[in-house]
Amino acid sequence: MTFVQLIDCRTSRLDEMNRLIDQWVEQTRGKRTATHAVIGTDRSDAAHVVEIVEFPSYDEAMRNSKLPETDRIFREMAALCEGTPTFTDLDVVRDEPLEAAAARRFFETIAVRGPLPPLNGLLAENYHHHDPGEEQDALGLDNMRREIEMWRGAFDFTFSVEDQLTQGDRVCTRWTWNGVQRGEFLGLPNTGREVSMTGTTVFRFDGTGRIREGWWQYDRLGLMEQLGALDALEN
Structure with a gap:
């Protein structure tokens, strides 16, 4: 079953966050299990940022989280945020293009x-x-x-x-x-x-x-x- 993780945070340093994500994409090439990522900002609150990351399954997401590059980039991203980012784990029950x-x-x-x-x-x-x-x-x-x-x-x-x-x-x-x-x-x-x-x-x-x-x-x-x-x- 496809698995999606929502990462919710507040930051005014979106450009720096994007550069960190670019680093992660490059450094995990051939190792990461994430298949799709979307980052959105709240239209009514530009500091409110949501990242949506898709994986083939929950197990693949856990394997991805154990990569040393993932752990390091996440700690650097968290330092850019106001407060601790929150995570919501979702099993996809309907995916209709x-x-x-x-x-x-x-x-x-x-x-x-x-x-x-x-x-x-x-x-x-x-x-x-x-x-x-x-x-x-x-x-x-x-x-x-x-x-x-x-x-x-x-x-x-x-x-x-x-x-x-x-x-x-x-x-x-x-x-x-x-x-x-x-x-x-x-x-x-x-x-x-x-x-x-x-x-x-x-x-x-x-x-x-x-x-x-x-x-x-x-x-x-x-x-x-x-x-x-x-x-x-x-x-």
């Missing part, structure tokens, strides 16, 4: 059978679509909807999400797409073939939980080969 879930829901939504569901809850009205297979970017929700309908008119398909990484306002998803051609695609007549391709999509979110921009990379050449588009060139 909301933007990653929204990205996953987008892939599920555009693959549903029947009429395309509304996308305004997933995509911003000014969505910007980057696709290396297209001469121009698609700008706006309506243009993106037409792009999706083009694919849906040519294939019955599903997405399998293989991996997701989140950083800031961006979510990177590695996916596998499996489809069956049911209609004309880029001038190619319906073949009825089962096809697949892999790709990666990076979505940027707009702060309201909707996707504002997307960068797509996928094996379109491999897809065209599976559909027989390259046969004539090889003969």
